Each structure stands twice: as structure tokens, then as C-alpha cells.
Amino acid sequence: KSLDFALFTYKIFKDIVLSNEEYLDLILSDAYTHRTYYMGLVDDKNRTNFYDGKIRIVDPKGNEYAKFDVHEYEKYIAEHVEPWTFVKFPYLKKVGWKGFVDGEDSGILCVAPLARLNVADSMATPKAQEAFEEMFETIGSKPVHHTLAMHWARIIEMIYAAERMxxxxxxxxxxxxxxxxxxxxxxxxxxxxxxxxxxxxIHHYETDENGIIKKANLLVATQHNAARIALSVDKAARNLIRGGKVDDGLLNMVEMAFRAYDPCHACATHSIPGSMPLAIYLYNLKGELIEIIKRE
Incomplete structure (x- = not known):
């Protein structure tokens, strides 16, 4: 039944989304595109794996940048701190933190469903493999840098999960x-x-001789994606605001840019209470604040 539901979902996605040129153009639009590094778990054949295996990173061109055991993560990943947020920004240590920019010279990386498919050479189950091939053939490139394709990748992973179950x-x-x-x-x-x-x-714990935790470091998905999310919000706003006009429709379009990552800021800040206030501050060319649109 789970597999039937997953395949049914994929059929609906193809019938409603992929068959609609306007929707497909939105997925492929530059407003929702960032060329970054991608990271995820793979098995010994470089197939997507949710539970075990090695961490694989590919660069924006799809070349393998690194493949390592989780115990070596500190050799590859560092964390950048900004004064305006409790969220830390992981980046590739050897590439370096170059600010909120994408490209091969920027250490910003991405995780989540699309990243997992980008780092994998294939899927480990037949129906998921068919959908995997269809996505990359339809888009025409690998890795896929289009943020809204994250939902497409989720459906492919749903098929894989059902087959694997x-x-x-x-x-x-x-x-x-x-x-x-x-x-x-x-x-x-x-x-x-x-x-x-x-x-x-990635969870890292160190204990004393009594087994009491004396050090803990958690690198969670929203942290890994935090820098790319910031890029996504900024780029969507810059591409979609025209003539200084802002409305609720714009708010929805900008929200699409970060909702695709399924962010959990409570996780990323290691804080229990969570809320989803959203505000857009619109400035003119002189740097003057002219409008604020809020959603509590």
C-alpha cells in the first residue's frame, strides 16, 4: 500500500506539475537556483542511503569533492558565526567561508532530498531508480541546482522508502x-x-569516565542549509519585486524559496519553542525603508 501511494503521488506530480509549462518554468527559474556543493549519505555503490554508509560531497559541477566516514567530519566541515542569528553556518573548511555567495569558490553546501539525489550515482530500488533517471533526464543536468525541485526529489525518496520497507x-x-x-x-x-x-x-558527544556528557555538537539539516536558505530568500525577493510593489502574493513566492528546505529553526538554534513569523522589509534605492509586510 505504501508503494502504491508513493507511485500514485508521483503520477499526480507528473500529471499536474510536470505537464504544466508554467509550473515547470517556475521550478527551473533563476529566482530559485543556486549552484552549491551537496552532501549526503551513500552506500558502497554510491547509492542513496538514509541510515548507513559514508558522507559524500559533490561540487557544483557534480564531481566528487570528498567521501569520508562521519568520524572525520571535522576535517571537512567548519562552522561560521554571524552576530544576527543563533544559527551557525556550516561550510567546507578547505574551500573556506566566502560570505553568502554560491559557486565553486564558496564553501556553502546543501543537504536534504535534492542533495541526496545529487550526491548519489543511483537509487537502490527499481521504481525509485526509474524516477531518479526521469528527473535528471527531464531537467537535463546533474546535479540539479533548482531549489523547487526539492519536492520532486522528496517524491522519488518516498518511492525508495516504500520499496525499501x-x-x-x-x-x-x-x-x-x-x-x-x-x-x-x-x-x-x-x-x-x-x-x-x-x-x-551529525551528532558528536564526548563523555567523562562516568559517562556524563561534557561536550556536545549537533550539526542538523537546517544548519547545513542555513546559508543556502539565506541566499534563496534574498534571490527570490530580488527577482520577484518589480517597481517597488509588494503584496501577499510576493510573500508567498518568497516563502516558497525557504519552505522547500522544510526548515526547522528550533532545531538549528537548539531551542525548543518555535514559531513562523515572516516579515519583508522593502527599501528603495536610497536605502530608505518604505514598507513592511508581516505575517505573524
């Missing part, structure tokens, strides 16, 4: 009584990674 349900290890490994020593460092729906999570 069926495989796991028939795996004899599912009923294996050996479900727990008893610790034989006190750990001092624990580092792991897993793919959440919105992108790669």
Missing part, C-alpha cells in the same frame, strides 16, 4: 533475537550521522 519486512534479521550489543567499556567519544527527511544530521 518491503525489503526490510522480508529480511530474516528483523526477527533476530540479537537486538542489543552490551557495552564492555566506558565510551569517551561518540560520533554518528543519519539522514532525516530534511537532510543529514
Amino acid at each position: 518491503k525489503e526490510l519486512a522480508n529480511d530474516p534479521e528483523l526477527t533476530d533475537p540479537n537486538v542489543r550489543v552490551t557495552p564492555t567499556e566506558t565510551p569517551s567519544v561518540g560520533i554518528s550521522a543519519v539522514e532525516a527527511p530534511r537532510g543529514l544530521l
Whole structure:
């Protein structure tokens, strides 16, 4: 049933979205396009994997930049801090932080469904592989840099997840009584990674001799995407505002730019209470504030 629903969803997407030139043009428009690095988990055949494997990064041209075990993440990823937000901005250490710009010379990277497909050479299940090939053939390039294609990638991953669930349900290890490994020593460092729906999570913990956590570092999906989200909001606003006219329609179009990432700022700031206020401040060429549009 899950696979039927996933394939049904994909059919609706193709019938309603891909068959509509206006929608397809919106997906491919420059207003929602950023050429960045991409990061995600892959298995030993460079196929998408949600739970295990190595972290793979490709550059804006699709070339493999790095492939490493999560325990080595600090060799590749650093975090930039800005005074106006609690969210830290991960970037590629060797490329460096060049500010809020995209391109091969910028260390900004992206995770989430589209990134996972961009770093993978293929999918591990047949129906998902068909949809994977169809997406890249339709768009005509790999990696895909169009932010709104994130939803397309989500549907492909839905198909993969449904097929994979069926495989796991028939795996004899599912009923294996050996479900727990008893610790034989006190750990001092624990580092792991897993793919959440919105992108790669990296957790790093260090403990004392009593197993009490003395250091913790969490790199969550919205952090990885934070710099690209900032680029997306800025570019959408610059491309869509015409003649100084702003309305609720513009607010919706700008919101589309960051909603595609499925952001969780409570996660990214490590703060429990979350809300979604949205405000656009419109300035003229003299730098004078002329209008504010808010959504509480």
C-alpha cells in the first residue's frame, strides 16, 4: 500500500506539475537556483542511503569533492558565526567561508532530498531508480541546482522508502533475537550521522569516565542549509519585486524559496519553542525603508 501511494503521488506530480509549462518554468527559474556543493549519505555503490554508509560531497559541477566516514567530519566541515542569528553556518573548511555567495569558490553546501539525489550515482530500488533517471533526464543536468525541485526529489525518496520497507519486512534479521550489543567499556567519544527527511544530521558527544556528557555538537539539516536558505530568500525577493510593489502574493513566492528546505529553526538554534513569523522589509534605492509586510 505504501508503494502504491508513493507511485500514485508521483503520477499526480507528473500529471499536474510536470505537464504544466508554467509550473515547470517556475521550478527551473533563476529566482530559485543556486549552484552549491551537496552532501549526503551513500552506500558502497554510491547509492542513496538514509541510515548507513559514508558522507559524500559533490561540487557544483557534480564531481566528487570528498567521501569520508562521519568520524572525520571535522576535517571537512567548519562552522561560521554571524552576530544576527543563533544559527551557525556550516561550510567546507578547505574551500573556506566566502560570505553568502554560491559557486565553486564558496564553501556553502546543501543537504536534504535534492542533495541526496545529487550526491548519489543511483537509487537502490527499481521504481525509485526509474524516477531518479526521469528527473535528471527531464531537467537535463546533474546535479540539479533548482531549489523547487526539492519536492520532486522528496517524491522519488518516498518511492525508495516504500520499496525499501518491503525489503526490510522480508529480511530474516528483523526477527533476530540479537537486538542489543552490551557495552564492555566506558565510551569517551561518540560520533554518528543519519539522514532525516530534511537532510543529514551529525551528532558528536564526548563523555567523562562516568559517562556524563561534557561536550556536545549537533550539526542538523537546517544548519547545513542555513546559508543556502539565506541566499534563496534574498534571490527570490530580488527577482520577484518589480517597481517597488509588494503584496501577499510576493510573500508567498518568497516563502516558497525557504519552505522547500522544510526548515526547522528550533532545531538549528537548539531551542525548543518555535514559531513562523515572516516579515519583508522593502527599501528603495536610497536605502530608505518604505514598507513592511508581516505575517505573524
